[in-house]
Amino acid sequence: SQQGEEDPQALSIQEGENATMNCSYKTSINNLQWYRQNSGRGLVHLILIRSNEREKHSGRLRVTLDTSKKSSSLLITASRAADTASYFCAPKETSGSRLTFGEGTQLTVNP
């Protein structure tokens, strides 16, 4: 089954810096979604990028998708302490309806 692999596993930055997380996947996808999970909470949908899109923005978030390299990146600009969370990518394969998650990147933003 399709599963994204996030890199790095953990990232620690200072407030105001940018944070970049990467995701790689194996097979053809319909879209790729990014989710955030604060400690002890459920996942929250951040952004969806379709397979025919290369870049998408939402507020301080910028997502890129390179289907030739089977990779995506999530950039959070001007990070805040409240951005501290785990971030998961979820590639949606073209066949089947399952959305599978990777292990996540644990982002810590230090004030």
Add this chain to the structure above:
Amino acid sequence: EAGVAQSPRYKIIEKRQSVAFWCNPISGHATLYWYQQILGQGPKLLIQFQNNGVVDDSQLPKDRFSAERLKGVDSTLKIQPAKLEDSAVYLCASSRDGSSGNTIYFGEGSWLTVV
């Protein structure tokens, strides 16, 4: 709109006991998911319902786990008998339908500790 509701929020049981978790999805959402998330890992899909039918239960350990969504609205996930390795957060989620472009909305999860 109200989010995905789950209960109980926390549960501690002894191994070999049984436990049940309840989920009420967002009103009007046809697709309901149960995920298992072990500490430090990503969520793993256990079962996906479309209305009251099962779409995918390939990763559900059917010898001990069962789930139902009889009326196509709320759902119950049961574990019987529980094992130590079942300690995890059980996340319920829903989407308008199972199509690829739909956002999935998650509940806060039910935390299970098996001792």
